[in-house]
Amino acid sequence: MKTTKLTAGKKAWITRRKNLNKVENLTPAQKAWVTRKKNTGKKVKVFEDNKACSGKEIVRMYLEKFTIESAEKFGIKRGIVPTLSATKCRMERILNQNEILRELKYIPIEMGLKNFRELGDNIKKEKWGFMQQPIHSKFFDVIKNFKEDSCAHVFADFCKTFITHEKDVITILAKNMVVVGGNIWITVSQRGCKGTYNKLKTLIKSFDNYEILDIPKAYAKYRDGGGMVSIVIRRVK
Numbered sequence: 001m002k003t004t005k006l007t008a009g010k011k012a013w014i015t016r017r018k019n020l021n022k023v024e025n026l027t028p029a030q031k032a033w034v035t036r037k038k039n040t041g042k043k044v045k046v047f048e049d050n051k052a053c054s055g056k057e058i059v060r061m062y063l064e065k066f067t068i069e070s071a072e073k074f075g076i077k078r079g080i081v082p083t084l085s086a087t088k089c090r091m092e093r094i095l096n097q098n099e100i101l102r103e104l105k106y107i108p109i110e111m112g113l114k115n116f117r118e119l120g121d122n123i124k125k126e127k128w129g130f131m132q133q134p135i136h137s138k139f140f141d142v143i144k145n146f147k148e149d150s151c152a153h154v155f156a157d158f159c160k161t162f163i164t165h166e167k168d169v170i171t172i173l174a175k176n177m178v179v180v181g182g183n184i185w186i187t188v189s190q191r192g193c194k195g196t197y198n199k200l201k202t203l204i205k206s207f208d209n210y211e212i213l214d215i216p217k218a219y220a221k222y223r224d225g226g227g228m229v230s231i232v233i234r235r236v237k
């Protein structure tokens with residue numbers, strides 16, 4: 001009998017299909033996206049600005065679920081959210097589609113001049129009232145001035161490594177910037193840094209007032225240029 005050897009690509013494709021079956025509690029739009037993914041097994045461009053791979057998109061779905069949960073269980077329905085936004089504000093627009101999250105106001109911080117200008121222009125042109133005009137700065141230089149309990153959530157979707165952003169992460173956690181029940185989304189690159197996922201988790205666990213929310217590891221570690229790690233945590237006390 002002839003046996004077929006699977007290539008690494010085919011194996012990865014099968015794993016991705018299996019993983020998609022594990023995702024629960026999706027909105028109709030997300031379900032449609034997953035169905036299309038399953039049917040083609042390829043990257044599917046669904047939204048006009050969706051350049052992300054499936055891993056990142058699924059992290060976004062979890063973040064949406066967690067943010068709704070914060071509103072429903074802890075009453076976090078309004079307040080400010082410092083964010084590292086994409087120029088078309090994809091994540092924030094997804095959240096703003098939910099009635100219960102309409103009063104959250106996002107403060108985009110962008111250090112890249114080109115992205116900063118594009119982001120500002122898009123917000124103005126599209127009249128995205130839930131987005132403030134962006135601040136042209138390094139994230140750290142803005143958040144270092146925030147006080148305890150000053151934010152509903154913090155979205156720190158960084159591009160560089162944990163070593164580069166360790167100071168930012170410690171500052172967000174140690175200052176208790178988010179209110180109890182609020183979430184902190186942290187993404188860092190694993191490029192050249194073995195064990196990033198565990199290092200990030202160890203740092204978070206050294207604070208006793210945060211809980212790591214469950215994103216299956218298959219999605220928490222995803223490829224997007226370099227390999228990325230995304231973790232969402234909630235302040236519990």
Ligand SMILES: C[S@@+](CC[C@H](N)C(=O)[O-])C[C@H]1O[C@@H](n2cnc3c(N)ncnc32)[C@H](O)[C@@H]1O
Nearest residue numbers: 084085086091110111112115137138139157159
């Ligand atoms: C990964 S992208 C954000 C993607 C977006 N959150 C999404 O869901 O698609 C990160 C953006 O923040 C900017 N950025 C990264 N690190 C930053 C930092 N430390 N300070 C300010 N801007 C930063 C980058 O230039 C980039 O435009």
